[in-house]
Amino acid sequence: MDRIELGNTGIVVSRLCFGSLTMTPFQANLTIEEGAYLIQYAYSKGINFLDTAEIYDNYQYIRKALEGIDREDYVLATKCYAYTKEMAEKSLNKALKELNTDYIDIFMLHEQESIHTLRGHMEAIEYFLEAKKMGKIRSIGISTHKVEGVLGAISYDEIEIIHPIVNREGIGIQDGSVNDMLIAIKKAYNKGKGIYSMKPLGGGHLISQLEEAFNFVRNIPYIHSIAIGMQSKEEVDCNTSLIETGKISSELKRVLTSRKRNLVVADYCIGCGNCKSICKHNGIDIIDGKAVPNDNCILCSYCARGCPEFCIKIV
Template structure:
């Protein structure tokens, strides 16, 4: 079997598999796996060569990773997480929560979650300063940001303290809020040449590009300035298929028969009270209330599931 390729994550000194395990899909925002089942899935991925996982405080998957680390040697596994911390206090709480719930004494990459531009970075800079201090003390190896905005990537070019970028990259540019994929790639090229590590998110557009998954993966895999690509996976068949694709192997027909290739959708349950709280969690403006009914603009929705976190009645789910 061809070995799953690894790359240096910029100049961080971290060596990561080209395929990153996207942790969002395991948690309550999507499939709601138990920590034991999620941990087993991460272990399966590690045995296939995936040594890099992306998660976030919002995803509630720290206990899944903790289960996996009962088997996976900590020094052979790279963990990236993120939070919405904006102050020293909130950053301290986020780091403490991550370390305690995953039972680790160090986080490899800590990101400011969903940064939009230089203004949001300025508003979160106190948290960034705290993470930098924790890096100096050995509790974090690298700091950075995740973003759906080209403006945040551009702002990071003036900030050497931002070492890692986690941007949306897919063939159609789905989810990019302020431009197109060509513009995003231009700035990522500059960032990578400056030594910043880059691992992409949503290569399948949150599931919207599943029907064209081969072309979508071919596109991101042929980009020279992307160190790793985070892909959400919910079962061992999906892991095996994606590992094979990243290794350049022919797609296994038998595995494909076991995996549903269909467009996922954000589903609003009939008991929705139309309180509007979910709109606060949608930076893509894919939700709106019309005639006292919550509606989804599926052309804008990237199926992140973040809106469901704001729903007091638990009536929003990616299906």
């Protein structure tokens, strides 16, 4: 698999990034051994880049996987919500200890919204800069669901890597269209920022147009790597084939598109009701302050387009 430098960081990654949330109890609920094997299998296929986060609670999977991987060849990205020095130090030490590693390649602030939220996290950023000088972090970045998050990061030289949502329908982008996001990403790319995108299939909602949706992101020249969740060997094989050729075999396509899927609402749903008002099939209700799919749900995924928190997924 081709590798590429993430912006001006000197960090070289595979064009495909292993999104590790899907293996956790929040989604596929793989055992630690199953998850570790899958990470190692992906590495054998050329994927040397993995994305996680403190909130995913899956460091134990990755620690186990690293026992069979060349650590110096492997790139780990994680995220936290720290905004003080104490919180940042705690999150970094937790990652180092639970992953059993001396350094984190990319440490990011999770779900930054704009230049204003970045200002509010400067104490944490300053701590990460000190940790970088000590060799505990190689690069600092942010993840974001907002165009303004990307634009805000451009203003900070300290932020070297940006992890934004990009998919052909703009699912999950909270403050604009996919075109708005692409304009912002291009500006960041031209500033030398490393860009690795997330949600090319819109959290599973674009699985019916698998090749078209993936290739939309694959063909964007200012995205270095694409993070996508993987929870089976078939998904690793599928995504490897897509990143390398833009196509998958008819058998793999049959297996993946025929797999039974469910609409899942994350615990952080705020019960705003946007999904309910969008659904034309009366397939989702608001119960006890949370969206809950019902028997009328046809997995059309239209509801996800109106979710401000990107908490509705098909798994």
